[in-house]
Amino acid sequence: MPAALRLRDAVPGDEGLVLHFVRALADYEKLLHEVTATEEHFRRLLFEAPRRAEALIAEWEGRPVGLALWFYSVSTFDGEPRLYLEDIFVEPGLRGRGIGRAIFGELARRALAAGCGRMEWSVLDWNAPSIAFYRSIGALPREGWTLQRLSGTALQALAARED
Template sequence: MTLAIRPARPSDAALIHRFVTELAAFEREPDAVEATPESFTEALFASPPAAEAVIAEVEGEPVGFALWFHNFSTWKGKRGLYLEDLYVTPSARGKGVGRALLIHLAGIAAGRGCARFEWSVLDWNQPAIDFYRAMGAVGMDEWTIQRVEGDALARLAALK
């Protein structure tokens, strides 16, 4: 099996959109994706880009992707790499693709001097949690994600 990981190209926008849609279905949110291939093109290939992505290929066929961006740790005084999405198609799971993507991103984070490499995982996805722990990840059990979006974001922004 020949596995390769390459930077995403503008022509991959529809593929990335497809992978995100498949991931949303897996995460029990099949109708939640509002992004479009055009919005991925704009986000990933603007100057500067809002995020970056790589495509995993087996025998030249796309089987997964990872999309990330940089955040910043005030405590460390350095940027970090935040993995927004990692997806491997069902037919390619168990073949080392996810492992290769994580290792690839860890290399990017280390090469860019990042203090951290972080991501979130759904608490019901025990196979993923077990996989991440086996790769050296540590759960941040004392932290919870907080989110404001949509109408709530507009209301918060309008407060004076």
């Protein structure tokens, strides 16, 4: 992990920051008009029992620059839990510095610690830079879907990486 990077769990008081990054992601995806979530929504999702989601804040040189928000679900087909990454965002000016790779590595470690057999997420089909990044970490598309999956040796390899 780059020395300038710190990953930390979101804490109460970060609701506005989470909303900021969700809105930034939606703007990048040309979907800002669909965001109706508020800070109150994120307070309930992230910090009230029962917790429905978790979030990680990426800080570069002490400044918040990214977010990952996920939850755990199950696969009825294989009977195992899975980590579903709902949102990941890194400020465009800081992409290519290892922040995304570090976030995915941390999530892979958490997925394995929680007994998950895989991680999944979706990507817009026009988002070629993100798709190329996902291929670089070992993720493969699910036929007929844009849902991404990281499992098996690729999940373990990513979890084992220290960069």
